Amino acid sequence: MDPLTDDNPITIQVLGICSALAITAELRASVVMAISVLAVMAIGNVVISLMRNVIPSKIRIIVQLIVVATLVILVDLILKAFAFELSKQLSVFIGLIITNCIIMGRFEAFALGNNPWHSLLDGIGNAAGYGIILVIVGFFRELLGSGTLFGYKVLGDSIEKTGLYALGYENNGFMVLSPMALIVIGIIIWVQRTRNKELIED
Amino acid sequence: MSKLTDKNSYTIIFSVIMVLVVGSLLAGVAQSLRERITENERFEKQQNILYAMGVNNNDGPSDVAFVPTDVVGEKFDTYIKRQLVIQGNEITEDPEAYLIDVKQEESRAKSNKDYQRRLPMFIGEKDGETVYIVPMRGSGLWDAIWGFMAIDTDFRVAGVFFDHAGETPGLGANIKERYFMDPFEGEALLDNGTFKGVTVAKGNNDPRNDRKEDHKVDALAGSTITGDGVTAMIRRDVALYIPHIKKLIEEQQ
Numbered sequence: 001m002d003p004l005t006d007d008n009p010i011t012i013q014v015l016g017i018c019s020a021l022a023i024t025a026e027l028r029a030s031v032v033m034a035i036s037v038l039a040v041m042a043i044g045n046v047v048i049s050l051m052r053n054v055i056p057s058k059i060r061i062i063v064q065l066i067v068v069a070t071l072v073i074l075v076d077l078i079l080k081a082f083a084f085e086l087s088k089q090l091s092v093f094i095g096l097i098i099t100n101c102i103i104m105g106r107f108e109a110f111a112l113g114n115n116p117w118h119s120l121l122d123g124i125g126n127a128a129g130y131g132i133i134l135v136i137v138g139f140f141r142e143l144l145g146s147g148t149l150f151g152y153k154v155l156g157d158s159i160e161k162t163g164l165y166a167l168g169y170e171n172n173g174f175m176v177l178s179p180m181a182l183i184v185i186g187i188i189i190w191v192q193r194t195r196n197k198e199l200i201e202d
Numbered sequence: 203m204s205k206l207t208d209k210n211s212y213t214i215i216f217s218v219i220m221v222l223v224v225g226s227l228l229a230g231v232a233q234s235l236r237e238r239i240t241e242n243e244r245f246e247k248q249q250n251i252l253y254a255m256g257v258n259n260n261d262g263p264s265d266v267a268f269v270p271t272d273v274v275g276e277k278f279d280t281y282i283k284r285q286l287v288i289q290g291n292e293i294t295e296d297p298e299a300y301l302i303d304v305k306q307e308e309s310r311a312k313s314n315k316d317y318q319r320r321l322p323m324f325i326g327e328k329d330g331e332t333v334y335i336v337p338m339r340g341s342g343l344w345d346a347i348w349g350f351m352a353i354d355t356d357f358r359v360a361g362v363f364f365d366h367a368g369e370t371p372g373l374g375a376n377i378k379e380r381y382f383m384d385p386f387e388g389e390a391l392l393d394n395g396t397f398k399g400v401t402v403a404k405g406n407n408d409p410r411n412d413r414k415e416d417h418k419v420d421a422l423a424g425s426t427i428t429g430d431g432v433t434a435m436i437r438r439d440v441a442l443y444i445p446h447i448k449k450l451i452e453e454q455q
Contacts, residue, residue, distance in 0.1 A: 025372025025424075056213040063220065070224050077231055081238040084246065092368050092375065142372070151264060173423045176372060 003125040005196075009102045010133040011189045012199065016102035020134055021181040023096065028150050030138030033093055034131030038124065039075070041103055044068055045123030048111040055112075064107045065098075072098050102130055137184050145175030245271045247300050248278040254350035254363040255326045255333050257281050264380050282335075284325040288446055290318040300324065304339045304348070323443055325450075326352065333360045334450070336443045340435025343427040344368045347377065351440055353391065355451055358414070359400065362386040364432065374428030385411030385419045393417065397444050399437040402429035 009015045016037075023033045047067055048055075055063050076094055079087035097103070106126050111119040142148055147155040147165075156163015174180050193199045249268035252258065257277060259267035269277050278300075285299035299322040311319040324335040332355055339348040345367035352360040364377040376382055389400050389411065403418040404426070411419050421429040 023371060025370065029371035054216065056216050057208060058213055059217060066220065066224055070228060073228060074231060077228075077235055077239070080242065081235040084242040088246075088365075092371055095368070146372075176424045 003122070003129040004132060005129075005192070006199065008129040008133065008192075009105070009126045010130055010185065011192055013102075013105065015105045016100050016130055017182075017185070019096045019100050020130075020137060020185060021178040023093070024134055024138040024141050024181050025145065025176045026151075027135070027138040027142045029093075030134040031131075032090065033096070034127070034134050036075075036090065036093055036097055037100060037102070037130055038127035040068065040071055040097055041106065041123035041127040042120055043123075044071055044103060045106060045111045045119040046116045047071070048107045049114060049116040049119035052112050052114075060112065061104070061108075064104055067107075068103055069098050102126060133185065133188065136188060137181055140184055141175050141181060144172045145180075147171050242271075244301065245274050248274045250363050250365065251300060251324055251326075251335055251350050252277060252281060254335055254361045255281065255328055255352040256361045257328065260380075266378060266380060266383075281328060282324050282326045283332075286323045286325065288321040288323060288443075293446070296322075304337050305346070308339065321442060321446075323446065331355070331360075332454075334443070334447045336440055338435045338439035340431045340438070342366050342369045342374050342377075342431040343425075344370070344374075347428065347431050347435060349432075349435070351386075351436065353440075353443075353447060357390065357392045357444075357447075359386045359389045359391060366428070369425070369428050373422065374425040376422050376425065377428060377432060381409075382419075382422060385409075388414045389419065390415050390417065391440070391444075397441050399433070399440060402433045404429075 003009060007013065010017065010020055019033065019037075024030045044067055048064060051063070051067075072094055076087060076090070079090065106122060110122045114122070139149070142150075143154070147153060153163075155169070156165045249271075252269055252274070253266075257269060259265075259269060261267065268274070285296055287294050287296045287299050287302065302320055302322045304322075307319045307321075311317050322337060326333045326335055333352040334354075335350050335352045337348070337350055339346065341347065347364065347366040347369065349362060349364035351362050354360040362383050364383060366375060366377060369375045369377070385408075386400060391397060391399060398417040401418050402421045404421045406416075406418045406420045408416075408418070409420050
């Protein structure tokens with residue numbers, strides 16, 4: 001099953017929705033979040049997979065949480081020491097990454113039962129599937145909500161009224177709010193299931 | 203039930219070992235990196251104070267570029283002429299005033315009615331003009347927000363810098379953007395001698411803040427609570443410094 005499309009963590013497994021709503025108001029933030037989740041998932045999956053035979057079953061959820069939290073805090077500390085500017089930009093993501101259900105979801109579903117190499121691939125694959133959805137949603141939300149992409153004004157200047165704004169176009173302010181993100185994800189799910197009828201559960 | 207990992211004793215021993223390993227790992231890394239991190243935070247404070255008074259490396263219209271860390275020490279000493287610490291009625295000079303932790307001072311004053319907060323203030327000089335730079339701190343939607351405001355001798359805003367701990371990227375986090383911070387410049391803080399501060403207002407319809415006497419700047423769509431936090435922070439913290447600035451200006455004349 002291909003985590004990029006047929007088994008996409010957001011649209012099919014329905015995991016990681018919360019961060020997908022919060023982060024995607026800005027395309028740059030979506031990309032940064034996708035890369036951060038990729039790093040944490042790849043390393044986390046490998047660590048859990050290496051530990052899979054020694055973790056007592058009763059406390060495995062807590063152990064997974066500890067592994068993720070430790071990884072993220074270590075990354076945060078190292079960035080603060082060696083790349084301070086970058087750590088300032090990522091500080092808001094820290095909480096969102098630790099609580100991202102995709103990470104725990106894949107630990108449970110895959111890393112606990114498979115060897116490190118496959119777990120690494122699974123981690124990268126699911127993070128990529130998550131990343132694609134984040135980038136698509138972020139693209140539309142930033143373009144239609146603020147008229148910019150990566151901060152660059154692509155439709156003209158909304159204050160000076162140049163470009164598209166000269167024709168009377170206005171930014172759709174609703175797009176930067178979370179409910180719109182959910183609707184965009186819903187539209188993506190709809191498009192995906194229209195193209196692949198087998199994904200429709202009944 | 204015969205699996206080793208299912209036994210209760212194993213679970214307990216595993217947890218203890220895990221806690222010890224993770225605890226020491228994090229503590230060890232934090233300890234060894236502590237000096238670097240503290241140094242970076244010192245630079246950050248200096249960079250932010252200089253940014254508020256207009257000393258920065260901004261190139262394009264949306265850059266927020268600070269003075270680089272290798273020269274920020276000397277630039278700070280060049281542009282900031284005096285650093286004062288105001289405690290009650292006492293004013294002392296302190297070359298390390300910028301390291302005062304505003305958050306700590308606030309909480310100490312809140313828990314102890316007799317404690318006089320230490321208020322740091324920086325007097326800078328740029329292009330022959332004197333500016334008074336004051337720190338501010340408040341709460342946004344999710345977490346703390348803070349910043350510095352540079353006030354000139356006419357009690358107008360010479361520049362601001364805002365930062366936050368965890369506002370939403372694309373919404374509240376945009377208080378750090380040029381298009382939010384720049385319009386504060388030139389805004390009047392006093393109205394006939396009474397402190398009015400600057401209100402982040404919806405419906406102001408003045409995106410470039412051409413009206414400098416209305417004590418208002420445009421709010422950010424979708425970030426009402428963060429904007430209100432900025433307004434409250436200015437109203438509360440900057441007000442503390444106004445009488446002292448008035449006194450200092452009188453002494454100069």
